[in-house]
Amino acid sequence: MKKMLCVAQREFLATVGTKAFIFGILVTPLVIGVLILLIPWMSRQDPPAIAGSVAVIDPTGQVTTGLAAYLEPARIEQRRREAYQRIQDAMPSALRAAGGTSGPGAAAGQQAVGSLLGKVPQLTVVAVEPGADVNAAKASLTAPAAREGGADRLAIVIVHADAVQKQPGAERFGAYDLFVRAKLDDRVIDEIGDGVRDAIVGARVSQAGLDRAQIEGLTTVGRVASKTVTAEGEGRTNEILNQLIPMALMGLLLMSVLMSGQYLLTTTVEEKSNRVVEVLLSAVSPMELMVGKIFGQFAVGLLVLALYLGLGMIALLSFASLGLLDPALILFLLIFYLLAYFSVGAFMAAIGSAVNELREAQGLMTPVMVLIMIPWFLWMPISRDPNSVLAVVLSFVPPISNFVIMLRLASSTPPPLWQTLLSMAVGAAGVYASLWFAARIFRIGLLMYGKPPNFATLVRWARTG
Amino acid sequence: MPDAIVLRGLTKTFGDTVAVRDFDLVVPQGALYGVIGPNGAGKTTTIRMILSILLPDRGELSVLGHRSAMEAKDRIGYLPEERGLYKRMRVGQFLTYMARLKHADGADLRTRIRSWLEKVDLGGVENKRCEELSKGMQQKVQFLAAIIHRPDLLILDEPFSGLDPVNQRLLRELVDDEHRRGATVLFSTHVMALAEQLCDHVVMIHRGDKVLDDEIGAIRARYDPRNLLFEPLDPAADVSALAQIEGVALVRRDGAAWDLTLAPAASPAPVIQRVAAAIAPARVELRRPSLEDVFLNIVSAVSASGDDATLRAAVRDNGNGRREPRP
Known part of the structure; x- marks a missing residue:
């Protein structure tokens, strides 16, 4: 028995004492742990928010205002808060308990959503005359970028003439074209696209004489998480x-x-x-x-x-x-x-x-x-x-x-x-x-x-x- | 006092090969035994069976009074032929480990290890890794690992192979020391000259069979010398008279000397006198049969197929002790 323990002890020390073990098994998880702490800190060091203008060529005259309202920084921020709330609601109770509604967990959650979506972009909407030269407008997208806080042209939205009102006899509504500057953050492109679609829908609804709030109310059913029924009671x-x-x-x-x-x-x-x-x-x-x-x-x-x-x-x-x-x-x-x-x-x-x-x-x-x-x-x-x-x-x-x-x-x-x-x-x-x-x-x-x-x-x- | 090793009818086969056949051996306590024979004769298999590393197919054995070496492992020191070290382990650690495995981890172990290392000219290597040592140094460490626990029985399998002459002598002295301390020593070698110098009892194995088991002196007495070695004082002396001397049957040149074969009935003493009288000698002596000669003698008797030159080569390590080449 004593000999066996002696062999076991040597075996243990000879394995644990090697560099391969110390670095592979002990140091690696520590490095991963440090990285887990460091990555959120590093990603907090965001680049400055994207700022620039979006040109809209809007023959219908009904989309630009809606888009401008949609892209207001305050509105963007509000939508993000609502999205975070929806994620919270959809999350299983255990995870939510883990995150907490206040304290470091909640802050971390909000931060995670924030870093996922990036900083709120500062976008100004510029209406361009419907008759303007599209090619000249596009050229502004290739102009060299101004550095800090410049009012670069980031995107051009061309709303189709039949986007809000169908051509007589046509089956479908028109849509829009979106031209963007090279290497523009995809989250900003999505934001603009969403805005244009939202504005067009709004214009169509009011064109049809309907109440948008009422329609949204009619078509929305909240998502609920299932509850498990056990002998101890109900749980999420x-x-x-x-x-x-x-x-x-x-x-x-x-x-x-x-x-x-x-x-x-x-x-x-x-x-x-x-x-x-x-x-x-x-x-x-x-x-x-x-x-x-x-x-x-x-x-x-x-x-x-x-x-x-x-x-x-x-x-x-x-x-x-x-x-x-x-x-x-x-x-x-x-x-x-x-x-x-x-x-x-x-x-x-x-x-x-x-x-x-x-x-x-x-x-x-x-x-x-x-x-x-x-x-x-x-x-x-x-x-x-x-x-x-x-x-x-x-x-x-x-x-x-x-x-x-x-x-x-x-x-x-x-x-x-x-x-x-x-x-x-x-x-x-x-x-x-x-x-x-x-x-x-x-x-x-x-x-x-x-x-x-x-x-x-x-x-x-x-x-x- | 029980015998240190008793083997009765030990047999071991590997597949179709009989490695050891009906082997009997008694090694009394305190003896210094040499097991000799060419490579592949069955020496290592016998030793492994003595140590219960291999189990015999048939036969009985007793080691230090126990039915199995397992029960007496702590009193046995073993230097295997296939010897190794933990490359990454430090010399001191390795020796400590081996001593602890043999339940010899007294308070003075460290001091003992240090003094042993110094004794074999390895002072200061205690903290070196085994892989940093030369092959000869490693071999000395391995030998120390076999004796660090002061065994009652020391078994050495080909202990001298791979050592230079200086270290061979050192190892021989260490084995002698252990023997004098009272340990029973059994070692194997395929170099018969070494066995001749070191041990007092020889066991010969050939193809799994024991062919000889006797005291060195008795072997010599049994194989009555029939040759004289003669070296004239003056190297240029005319030696043609040698052949005419009464009792000399044959004269052959052997290096700087001459080998005289005695006539069948001649007694050595008067022939030596007559030779010395005929030509002034630098030396004239009875040529004792070496173990090698004895071995060849026996083997050619038991197996007609014995190819003399091959066997001779098998039991002779070049440069390891033969005094002169034979024709």
């Missing part, structure tokens, strides 16, 4: 989180298992190709060596798991929504990490012991990798319908059962307790089987040099070992 359905948290938890599980499994493979191959393994075998039994190595990398994976879980919890905490993560889930995550890691890790150790160099391991790894990736490919159907036959069956097929049941546990409709317990039992049986399989291969493989074995050879070793 939060579809996004329903899928995000399970996926994040399963991804974390998969990542730690794969990472520590990969390390286990690498260090085993290294010990074998370094020929240090026979020296070790004079001091420890193959079983002690294998289990010690597996435990060492188990600790590495646990460190990674704890690190990323901690980061995630800090992120949730900063949005005051740590409550979204059920503490029981963390316990389940640890249990299923243990089961998943041991069954996959044992295979990795066995493969590492059987080959002479890392390159040869790839062929043997493929079946294991495909197996592990199955839950990743199936996360969508499983998290959509966590109690489907597919999900239930896969919950009892080790080693993927560990990932699938994790996905289901974190979903909005967790599996019944008996399924969780059965899945754990199946997972434990899987661990036992793969340790048995691996131990027999490990013992033979470690001292076997030369032609790398294929999967059939491994099975034969396991049978005869």
